[in-house]
Amino acid sequence: MIDPDAVRELVRSLLRQKDDAGPFTDSDSLVLSGRLDSIDILQVVVFLEGRYGIDFAEQGFDQEDFDSIARILTLIELRAPAADGSRV
Amino acid sequence: MATHTIPLQAPAQRAPQTLIPRIEADPRIVAFAQTTAGKIAMLACAAVLFYVRGVRDPVVIVVLAGIFLLPRHTWTLMAISGIYWIPSMVKGEFNLTQRITGTLLAVAVAALLWTVVQRWPKSWVGRSPRLALLGVFGATVAAALVAPTGPGSRVLWPLVEALSACLWIFSFALTDRALPERTDTALSPKTSSPGTLWPGYFWRNAAMFFSFFPTVFASTTPFFKRPSAMRRMEARNPEERAIVQLKGLKLLAWSILLSLVWAILDTASAAIGVPKLTDAIAASTAHHPPAWYLCWASLLDGFFDSALRLALWGNTVVAGCRLAGFRLLRNSYRPLEARTVVDFWNRYYYYFKELVADFFFYPVYMRCFKKHPRVRMLFATWVAVGLGVPLFHFVRDIDVVRELGLWRAVTGYHVFMCYATLLSIGIGISQIRKVSAPRDLQGSFLRTRLLPIARVILFFCFVSVFDDLRRTVPIREHLLFLTRLAGWSA
Numbered sequence: 001m002i003d004p005d006a007v008r009e010l011v012r013s014l015l016r017q018k019d020d021a022g023p024f025t026d027s028d029s030l031v032l033s034g035r036l037d038s039i040d041i042l043q044v045v046v047f048l049e050g051r052y053g054i055d056f057a058e059q060g061f062d063q064e065d066f067d068s069i070a071r072i073l074t075l076i077e078l079r080a081p082a083a084d085g086s087r088v
Numbered sequence: 089m090a091t092h093t094i095p096l097q098a099p100a101q102r103a104p105q106t107l108i109p110r111i112e113a114d115p116r117i118v119a120f121a122q123t124t125a126g127k128i129a130m131l132a133c134a135a136v137l138f139y140v141r142g143v144r145d146p147v148v149i150v151v152l153a154g155i156f157l158l159p160r161h162t163w164t165l166m167a168i169s170g171i172y173w174i175p176s177m178v179k180g181e182f183n184l185t186q187r188i189t190g191t192l193l194a195v196a197v198a199a200l201l202w203t204v205v206q207r208w209p210k211s212w213v214g215r216s217p218r219l220a221l222l223g224v225f226g227a228t229v230a231a232a233l234v235a236p237t238g239p240g241s242r243v244l245w246p247l248v249e250a251l252s253a254c255l256w257i258f259s260f261a262l263t264d265r266a267l268p269e270r271t272d273t274a275l276s277p278k279t280s281s282p283g284t285l286w287p288g289y290f291w292r293n294a295a296m297f298f299s300f301f302p303t304v305f306a307s308t309t310p311f312f313k314r315p316s317a318m319r320r321m322e323a324r325n326p327e328e329r330a331i332v333q334l335k336g337l338k339l340l341a342w343s344i345l346l347s348l349v350w351a352i353l354d355t356a357s358a359a360i361g362v363p364k365l366t367d368a369i370a371a372s373t374a375h376h377p378p379a380w381y382l383c384w385a386s387l388l389d390g391f392f393d394s395a396l397r398l399a400l401w402g403n404t405v406v407a408g409c410r411l412a413g414f415r416l417l418r419n420s421y422r423p424l425e426a427r428t429v430v431d432f433w434n435r436y437y438y439y440f441k442e443l444v445a446d447f448f449f450y451p452v453y454m455r456c457f458k459k460h461p462r463v464r465m466l467f468a469t470w471v472a473v474g475l476g477v478p479l480f481h482f483v484r485d486i487d488v489v490r491e492l493g494l495w496r497a498v499t500g501y502h503v504f505m506c507y508a509t510l511l512s513i514g515i516g517i518s519q520i521r522k523v524s525a526p527r528d529l530q531g532s533f534l535r536t537r538l539l540p541i542a543r544v545i546l547f548f549c550f551v552s553v554f555d556d557l558r559r560t561v562p563i564r565e566h567l568l569f570l571t572r573l574a575g576w577s578a
């Protein structure tokens with residue numbers, strides 16, 4: 001089951017660590033806009049590996065797939081073996 | 089979902105400009121910038137600012153004029169100008185015909201690989217286009233070394249040089265399988281369809297990078313990644329384009345102010361007798377080495393000098409890209425505010441960090457030591473910084489192989505390898521600390537700001553002793569310089 005709120009909370013906490021308390025929508029750019037950097041993306045990767053069992057070694061990795069909440073959710077939907085495709 | 093304009097900097101970066109007015113925030117100026125008169129005015133400003141900054145090739149302004157007045161043809165104009173400039177990236181004493189031949193052959197090699205990637209995505213080249221390109225490059229260098237003289241060398245070495253200049257840009261272009269027309273939710277490579285990219289897709293991406301580059305400084309770091317990312321960074325309407333272009337003008341003005349600061353610092357350090365770092369290192373082995381405090385002064389002078397030079401260069405390139413209508417982040421953003429080593433690495437030379445992360449760090453991180461988080465991070469960082477950074481510079485400076493021969497070029501590289509190893513250890517530890525113990529923002533200014541920044545500067549000053557690409561200076565001289573810093577005499 002995909003939990004969009006958990007992804008949003010993770011991104012919010014990563015931004016908070018960077019003194020960034022600004023709002024963001026699901027479609028806002030996070031990587032290309034410079035709000036999240038490569039280390040932050042790694043934390044999202046570890047989260048997705050642990051929670052959804054996504055194997056980026058097998059399925060390929062592109063930093064731009066993490067550019068917005070919407071893209072991360074789509075990534076989970078397409079790649080997570082455990083996800084059933086329905087969003088809570 | 090609401091669509092928002094992507095900011096040019098992270099909110100933490102959105103500090104108000106005090107020296108340069110925020111012209112892009114004034115609706116009247118933005119409206120004027122969209123008119124023909126406004127575009128001509130911006131173009132005139134850009135021409136003057138580029139000239140003052142030292143970028144004096146008129147083709148830059150001609151290309152910009154085309155982009156300003158015919159924005160629908162931006163990609164075509166940049167592609168044509170990019171291909172025009174590639175031969176100037178060929179280093180060495182080759183005539184124009186040889187440079188053009190080398191360039192055309194390099195483009196042909198990349199086109200061939202791109203065709204294979206698109207037609208046969210499941211072949212080895214299709215699955216590993218970067219390795220294939222590196223393999224072609226290595227084989228060309230080997231062939232050029234086997235035939236050092238004669239007609240073969242007059243073709244092979246320009247090809248090697250052209251490939252060296254384009255290698256990383258071509259690599260990015262080869263690995264982009266996302267369709268440019270796809271929307272925000274596009275994913276690659278799982279949802280992409282190889283073989284369906286439109287003609288010119290590869291060329292335009294490869295050429296974009298060169299459009300404003302050789303006239304500024306010769307370097308091979310891509311500022312644009314894949315075309316799909318470029319499309320996301322391109323201004324989407326005339327108003328957004330005007331805002332981005334105004335920000336480009338501001339950045340160009342800022343780089344001129346920085347160049348004044350750099351000139352003042354350079355003059356001041358020379359006036360008080362601070363030796364350049366390379367001179368101080370060389371003098372350490374002499375009978376009369378500089379005093380320890382002068383060694384420290386030269387180290388700090390070298391640190392600030394390289395930070396300012398990089399900011400100047402990067403700002404100029406990014407300003408050019410913004411004037412073309414692309415929302416690029418700055419290459420250097422307040423590096424002296426970094427409180428951790430990894431933060432400095434991120435702020436100091438953003439596009440090189442991105443390249444190293446994309447080509448070396450992520451592939452290793454996704455595959456190795458998954459059950460051991462710290463080892464995973466350290467190993468991936470070592471591969472990226474300890475091996476990737478030297479590989480990048482070795483490819484970039486391939487002309488040294490032609491001048492010194494392969495053996496001396498490789499063995500003379502030990503000093504820089506030492507630098508890269510030390511840097512990888514520092515960045516690796518800093519990354520682990522960042523993940524496992526996020527920094528404490530509460531506390532006194534001294535504890536939360538000043539001391540962390542001083543530690544970062546000290547670390548980069550220390551490793552910069554070994555940041556030497558000359559290949560002819562033994563590491564003994566660098567180690568002796570370290571002893572001088574500690575106040576010991578040789």
